[in-house]
Amino acid sequence: MKYTKYITSAAGLLGLGAILVACTPAPTMKTGYDYAIPETQAMQDDDFSNPAFVWVDIGEEQWSTVDGEAGKSCESCHGDASSMKGISTSYPKYSAEDGKMRTLQHQINYERTERMKAKAWKWEGDEMLGMASFIKNQSKGMPLNVSIEGEAAPFYEAGKAFYMQRRGGLDMSCKNCHMDYPGVKIRANVLTNGLPNGFPTYRLKWQKIGSLHRRFRGCNSNIRATPYKQGSDEYTNLELFLTHRANGVAVETPAVRN
């Protein structure tokens, strides 16, 4: 039967495609910056015109602000913030204590509640996004380098499955847009590889900085799919998959996007 043949060979090609994707080295991967218009790139390039630095400054201030019953600030234990250089490139990271992955934002709240005995920050709040962008900014230019070995492996597989799964009323997967069509126009937007290396990112559309998980929610809703909660296991595993895909790509935080 004509169909069966066609479909079977299509399946063969798909399999081959999957192998090729798995073997493709990441470092040459273009980021959202490479596809952005020059005005947006210029805004990101200059720390003084980059609107995200309002939040980086909030983070810097919080770094040395004493809070919580332990009477400590981050600085009390970690000293100068340069001690954070390189740290964020290996997040999400497996936590034996939690038995699952932690994003940097989870780790920051762990520091606050467990070590400072202070209140957790809201995921999308100014202090949290400020601290996350301040810490990631210490690693600006350094290559992402997450591990998916050992304990992290099943979480990576879960994130990958999420990425490949068609969902929503439009029945599309992340792959359909971000692996199949980087550099191609979809209405007014140019699709990119959809990389996490610039987050938290200032979006001109949001007129503020936002987390990677907020972006996931947007990409889910656009295809009429139910968004998950920021910080959820689903989005944390998805972040692991995305970050591993971008291993070798330099940190841009805080990026500017349209």
Add this chain to the structure above:
Amino acid sequence: MTYRTILSTLVGIALFGTLAANANAAEYMIVDGTIPDSLTGKPGDAANGKKLAINRKKGNCLACHVMPIPEEQFHGEVGPDISDVGSHFTEAELRLRLVDPKVLNPDTIMPAFLKPGTHDVLKKFDGKTILGEQDIEDVIAYLMTLKGQYSQ
């Protein structure tokens, strides 16, 4: 060959996910890469078809295709330029392409306009198709008028 036969073939080679949610979808018959019969028996309205192709909440074809619609900005380029499809395709071919393009290419990004999503669908859209049967006939009528090159 019936729709059901083709579906079971597909399921047999495990390319697709569950088809359970498809149980209440429209009835139509696929023959050799086409759906020969009109979905409604009513002629399509090309003018309405054009509106549906533009409408971001309906066909939104412009998101991915260049079309001869100069009054609209921002034509996407994810799919091929379709400003000449009327010269290359029959209505029956276009009907399957719109109803369920995954039958032709399981990995396509192009949505199936007459099949509800099956995974994590927002409540508001649960069990709903993107277009209705008459909408699809209208879009086909419009596409059949597209004959000739067009540059944006």
